[in-house]
Amino acid sequence: MTNGIIIREHGDPEVMKWGPIELPEVGSKDVLIKQSVVGLNFIDIYHRSGSYPLKLPSGIGMEAVGKVVAKGDLVKDIKIGDRVGYVMGSPGSYVEQRVFPAEGLIKLPENISDEIAAAMLLKGLTVSYLINRTYKVKSGETVLFHAIAGGVGLIACQWLKQIGVTVIGTVSNGSKASLAKDYGCDHVINYNEEDFTQRVIEITDGKGVPVVYDGVGKDTFEGSLKCLSNFGTLASFGAASGSPEPCPISFLAPKSLYLTRPGLGPHTADQKLTEDLASPLFKAIEKGLSIPINQTYELKDVVKAHEELAARKTVGCSILKV
Ligand SMILES: NC(=O)c1ccc[n+]([C@@H]2O[C@H](COP(=O)([O-])OP(=O)(O)OC[C@H]3O[C@@H](n4cnc5c(N)ncnc54)[C@H](OP(=O)(O)O)[C@@H]3O)[C@@H](O)[C@H]2O)c1
Known part of the structure; x- marks a missing residue:
């Protein structure tokens, strides 16, 4: 078992309920991640409110960072103890521990903390495809x-x-x-x-x-x-x-x-596409791009986080500490 957020109906932030959640078996191509920080994104509001309807009950959240604590037999290039992040997949990152396919993981460089990674992976990969693929800015x-x-x-x-x-x-x-x-x-x-x-x-x-x-x-x-x-x-x-x-x-x-009308899903549909977006993002950070973490909430306080993001009260990036 783990703990996290489940929604049983679409609606206002209060539909997000904290409680115990069954963890699935770690499949042969999966890892189990002990999560440290979850990223807050506007897509979480579309999922929670129902403007992007989900099959209910559902988890919520599209991005998190943490340490690999178990892995399936067929996972070769990820080790127990690796620091990893992920974006997209099925909604459900608002949890303490998560089973996730190894293929979708991004290994984090040493110079990028868990907080920075959770604040910027989904948003930074989005900027990466917008300015390099959707329209290549010169x-x-x-x-x-x-x-x-x-x-x-x-x-x-x-x-x-x-x-x-x-x-x-x-x-x-x-x-x-x-x-x-x-x-x-x-x-x-x-x-x-x-x-x-x-x-x-x-x-x-x-x-x-x-x-x-x-x-x-x-x-x-x-x-x-x-x-x-x-x-x-x-x-x-x-x-x-x-x-x-x-x-x-x-x-x-x-x-x-x-x-x-582009979306991050197709742009991260496989490992190569994802790495090709992540590598210029990490380079931009090395060159001085700083990630503004302006709001930090406890994961259990996600109702407040959603209220503030939806009400235009936030600036820069927001993270949820597990
Ligand atoms: N397609 C993709 O791949 C992809 C991936 C990531 C994010 N996105 C989209 O990118 C946008 C920004 O995402 P984010 O997570 O970084 O959020 P954000 O920009 O931090 O927050 C949304 C901002 O939108 C502005 N806004 C204008 N009208 C609004 C309204 N009626 N209600 C709420 N906000 C309003 C507000 O800024 P002002 O107060 O300054 O107007 C608000 O701060 C969102 O639309 C998100 O869905 C798309």
């Missing part, structure tokens, strides 16, 4: 990244600056704006006070940007399309404000735009 370009003071946002901001990109970021208040500036954001727009589309067009002398990374969704989708230059790409990678309304494909024609 030095000298100007891009728009929404919710720049959030977990994904502050990692993206620093990484884009390393590449030599001019970053336009949006935020909802003044303290998030100063934080984003501290992390290198060149132009911060408070989208509660200003029309972000108009500001992006002004900043780019009427040209627009080649790519918008939009994790906000419903509230920004239409404006994001208007910020693009000819042949621009809208990467609509999240829905913090709700899912965007359906968009007629003819909207894309006047500027020959590209619209994509």
Whole structure:
């Protein structure tokens, strides 16, 4: 047995209940992880609320870090005692111990603590595919990244600056704006006070940007399309404000735009794809990308953590200590 969070219905944070959970057998290709830190991600809110429905009852949580304490016979390249992290798979990382397929594990470099890894693996791998695969950003370009003071946002901001990109970021208040500036954001727009589309067009002398990374969704989708230059790409990678309304494909024609709705699942579908995302992330950290852990909660206090993330009260990354 272990302890952790189960949901029996979708709804408000209170549906997450702490209690004993049966641990499955460690299969021949699995490991048993004694978890130390769990990452908090916006997808956990979609799962808990039911905007991404789960088969109930269900565990919740998509990322954690810990030490391998047992392994199956066919697991060769992971040893007992290794420090590992994982992202995605089936929801269920809000637990003290977890059985997980060895194939999905990421071995952690020594310079990356359990806290840093749990704060940034899912978010950092997301930034890695967004800026290297979804739209390969080049030095000298100007891009728009929404919710720049959030977990994904502050990692993206620093990484884009390393590449030599001019970053336009949006935020909802003044303290998030100063934080984003501290992390290198060149132009911060408070989208509660200003029309972000108009500001992006002004900043780019009427040209627009080649790519918008939009994790906000419903509230920004239409404006994001208007910020693009000819042949621009809208990467609509999240829905913090709700899912965007359906968009007629003819909207894309006047500027020959590209619209994509990417997800981390396909980008981490096998070990090679995952390693190819993780290795530039670890390099960016070596080069000085710092992981902002701004909120730390006990795993048992995850109700409070969800309330704060959903209410836009957090900045940077949040972790749950086991
Ligand atoms: N597709 C993928 O592979 C993938 C992977 C990871 C994350 N994501 C997405 O990336 C986005 C950021 O994730 P994160 O975990 O780093 O979260 P986060 O950015 O730390 O938090 C979400 C932010 O979205 C903004 N927001 C705008 N409208 C909102 C609303 N109505 N309710 C709540 N927040 C709102 C808030 O910033 P302001 O207050 O500044 O507006 C809030 O802080 C999410 O949409 C998430 O689903 C996608």
